[in-house]
Amino acid sequence: xxxxxxxxxxxxxxxxxxxxxxxxxxxxxxxxxxxxxxxxxxxxxxxxxxxxxxxxxxxxxxxxxxxxxxxxxxxxxxxxxxxxxxxxxxxxxxxxxxxxxxxxxxxxxxxxxxxxxxxxxxxxxxxxxxxxxxxxxxxxxxxxxxxxxxxxxxxxxxxxxxxxxxxxxxxxxxxxxxxxxxxxxxxxxxxxxxxxxxxxxxxxxxxxxxxxxxxxxxxxxxxxxxxxxxx
Numbered sequence: 001x002x003x004x005x006x007x008x009x010x011x012x013x014x015x016x017x018x019x020x021x022x023x024x025x026x027x028x029x030x031x032x033x034x035x036x037x038x039x040x041x042x043x044x045x046x047x048x049x050x051x052x053x054x055x056x057x058x059x060x061x062x063x064x065x066x067x068x069x070x071x072x073x074x075x076x077x078x079x080x081x082x083x084x085x086x087x088x089x090x091x092x093x094x095x096x097x098x099x100x101x102x103x104x105x106x107x108x109x110x111x112x113x114x115x116x117x118x119x120x121x122x123x124x125x126x127x128x129x130x131x132x133x134x135x136x137x138x139x140x141x142x143x144x145x146x147x148x149x150x151x152x153x154x155x156x157x158x159x160x161x162x163x164x165x166x167x168x169x170x171x172x173x174x175x176x177x178x179x180x181x182x183x184x185x186x187x188x189x190x191x192x193x194x195x196x197x198x199x200x201x202x203x204x205x206x207x208x209x210x211x212x213x214x215x216x217x218x219x220x221x222x223x224x225x226x227x228x229x230x231x
Contacts, residue, residue, distance in 0.1 A: 002044060005109065007037035022128040027121060034114040040104040042179075046087075049101040053092060055112040059085050062108025063170065063179055067187070068100045077188040079143050080105070080180075082170055092136075105179045150189050153231045158189040159199045160228035163209070167218055174218040 010020060010028040020028060037060070040046055046057075049069060059081055066078040066087065078100055081087040087102055092115070122129040150158050162185055167174050182200070186193040203209050208224055210217045218224060 002038045002040050002046075005037040005039055007032075007035055007111070010035070020128075022125065022131045023121065024125075027125065027128075030117060031113055034117045036112045038110055038112070040108045040110065042104055042106055044104050046102040046104060046108075046110055047098050049098050051098045053096060053098060054115055056092060056115050056118045057087060057110050057112045059083050059087050060109040060111055062104060063106040064102050064108055064110075065105050065180070065184065065188075066100045066102055075187050076190065077184060079146060080165075080170075080188070085139070105184075153228065155189075155191055155195055156199055156202075157228050157231040158191065159185070159196060159203070160224045162189060163203075163216070163218065164221065164224060164228060166216075167221065174221055176216060178214045178216050 010023075010031050011025065020031065023031070038046075040062070046064060049067075061083055064081050064087055066081065068076050068078055070076070087110075118132075122132060149161055153161060166176055166178065170176070170179075180188070182196045183193045186196045189196075200209075200211060203224075204211050208218070208220045208227075210219060
């Protein structure tokens with residue numbers, strides 16, 4: 001169950017420069033008065049698809065997945081967000097309800113700021129408004145770019161991309177605990193779970209990686225990159 005934390009002042013937050021560097025001290029204090037922080041365990045839902053949108057949120061710690069459900073109940077992972085990502089930006093102004101479910105895939109800490117406060121800053125602080133629009137654009141660009149990288153590849157290329165994504169962009173290490181299940185990988189790359197298991201087994205037999213439970217070590221990341229490049 002989500003645990004409310006004694007939140008850190010935005011003035012002293014390590015993320016202030018990246019997230020709110022266009023705000024004055026008084027504006028930062030206003031955020032402090034209208035902000036809550038919650039800690040989530042792995043697997044806990046942060047926001048549910050269909051929930052009313054009332055807060056702007058960003059991820060201070062951990063990893064989360066953004067998941068959408070089709071009418072036939074088939075689930076798709078839209079993206080995986082890491083710290084300093086504004087995980088709620090994709091529909092924060094265009095819809096009144098959440099278009100996707102946000103779930104922690106590692107121990108995570110999320111800051112919730114009342115949306116009305118953010119809207120006030122956008123109306124009254126032009127520099128913040130421009131900076132905020134740039135961040136919304138970047139979030140959209142990143143999601144589209146990731147989907148293009150995945151959708152234009154064959155199965156081996158897609159799985160190579162996911163493994164390199166975790167190694168290079170999330171953990172910055174060729175050895176890591178895979179934070180998602182084989183089923184979740186399948187949801188992310190739009191393939192069957194059986195195919196994901198088969199390709200991971202092939203990579204292991206080819207000495208590209210080792211797998212021990214959820215622990216993965218990339219033995220030959222250059223070869224994995226070539227597999228991705230060739231598609």
